Amino acid sequence: MKGKIFIIEDEASIIQLVQLNLEKEGFIVASSLNGNEGLKELKKFEPNLLLLDWMLPDLSGIDVCKNIRKDNNFKNLPIIMLTAKGEEEDKIKGLESGVDDYITKPFSFNELSARIKAVLRRSDPNIVANDLIFEDLKLDRIEKRVFRDEKEIQLGPTEFRLLEFFLTNPKRVYSRDQILETVWPNNVNVESRTIDVHIRRLRQSINIKDKKELIRTVRSSGYSLV
Amino acid sequence: MKGKIFIIEDEASIIQLVQLNLEKEGFIVASSLNGNEGLKELKKFEPNLLLLDWMLPDLSGIDVCKNIRKDNNFKNLPIIMLTAKGEEEDKIKGLESGVDDYITKPFSFNELSARIKAVLRRSDPNIVANDLIFEDLKLDRIEKRVFRDEKEIQLGPTEFRLLEFFLTNPKRVYSRDQILETVWPNNVNVESRTIDVHIRRLRQSINIKDKKELIRTVRSSGYSLV
DNA sequence: TCTTAATGTTACAGAAATATTACAAATTAA
DNA sequence: TTAATTTGTAATATTTCTGTAACATTAAGA
Structure with missing residues (x-):
């Protein structure tokens, strides 16, 4: 800044x-x-x-x-x-x-x-930090692109927001409710289980062979980026 | 704080x-x-x-x-x-x-x-102290992780809560009833002996070779972290 | 040493939580 | 409009966790 x-x-x-x-x-x-x-x-x-x-x-x-x-x-x-x-x-x-x-x-x-x-x-995009970076993962908020290991990854809008959310506080474990509150527009009602499905889609997109899993499941608590 | x-x-x-x-x-x-x-x-x-x-x-x-x-x-x-x-x-x-x-x-x-x-x-996680530490044992409430001697330990949800409970008041001896009240969700009914089993599981997870036992049994009173 | 109550250990079945899949409805792009 | 993509959910599969019972061991007093 x-x-x-x-x-x-x-x-x-x-x-x-x-x-x-x-x-x-x-x-x-x-x-x-x-x-x-x-x-x-x-x-x-x-x-x-x-x-x-x-x-x-x-x-x-x-x-x-x-x-x-x-x-x-x-x-x-x-x-x-x-x-x-x-x-x-x-x-x-x-x-x-x-x-x-x-x-x-x-x-x-x-x-x-x-x-x-x-x-x-x-x-003035250059003034503000627009890239969220965590290890080999990069998310560009301006161009709305995501890269893992330099290679671009295609994400749907919800998966993009989900990843953006995790990247703002890596490592921290979020409950499904917290994820719902922040990632989904207010006053929509989606099943808490729906998150599992989006997590799966996100995982499928950002995981690369021979690279470690990036999203950790914490049973009875939620998920986190690690 | x-x-x-x-x-x-x-x-x-x-x-x-x-x-x-x-x-x-x-x-x-x-x-x-x-x-x-x-x-x-x-x-x-x-x-x-x-x-x-x-x-x-x-x-x-x-x-x-x-x-x-x-x-x-x-x-x-x-x-x-x-x-x-x-x-x-x-x-x-x-x-x-x-x-x-x-x-x-x-x-x-x-x-x-x-x-x-x-x-x-x-x-507002930054306001509150989130790490519980006792000797070489560390529990991170935000990331939901436990370490003994720098090495991460995998715990199930109940064992995690149990250890979290002991860590808030180390050394103090708790009766099975007290443990039950605090660690288990209200209005569930579990045998008092069930705690013994969870204590065992916790012990198995957090004990390291050549390191002293961390959970003390106080016959006819309960358990404590020492 | 024997007895007994308390605790330790083990195994297992059912429960609970999560993962995966498929699909129809909704949304967006062409 | 049609085609393509995205979304949410329900159904099913899989994994992990839990509580209990049965049996083993230990501690302590008689």
């Missing part, structure tokens, strides 16, 4: 918190407490992404946003808007004016981080 | 007791005496887990729970419900409305602590 992030936000405490955490993740961070000044500094700083507060003392977030979009050098700068709770309608306006994503305060840093990465993944 | 726990409970004495003990275990604790206020403070506090009383002066626990589940930032917040004795039916409702576990008052702090850790272990 080596991208630059600029923050325009008038609450110093939020800046402090976010900045600290983002720097811990390896981003370079600069910030400003108001819109006009922020615009100037931002253009000097040339960030890969902007976190922009909706309510600023001088300009509104939308104004800042429009100004940026007018500037040829920054019209593609990804922007994540920070909105206070209950500004539901505003959210839509925000998106219309060319914001890439928004998040409502109060937010957890984890959620913010996830959104930042998701946005960067689209705009 | 470095997680944050929020308590919503109208009996100040309970809060005091629980808070004191949780802080002794290294948790950061905040609390509120009623539902509406609690909801607000909770969202500022961003806990890793919520202890929620079922009967509150303003909102019912269920209402609080539903409110939380609606909020994108907190819909996955683990919740343990505190219910008064005899609210059996309510328990079921509680679980349906998305509670992760419940405990009936009066409860011992040990039991509460155990449940908190169990719930956190699933949701």
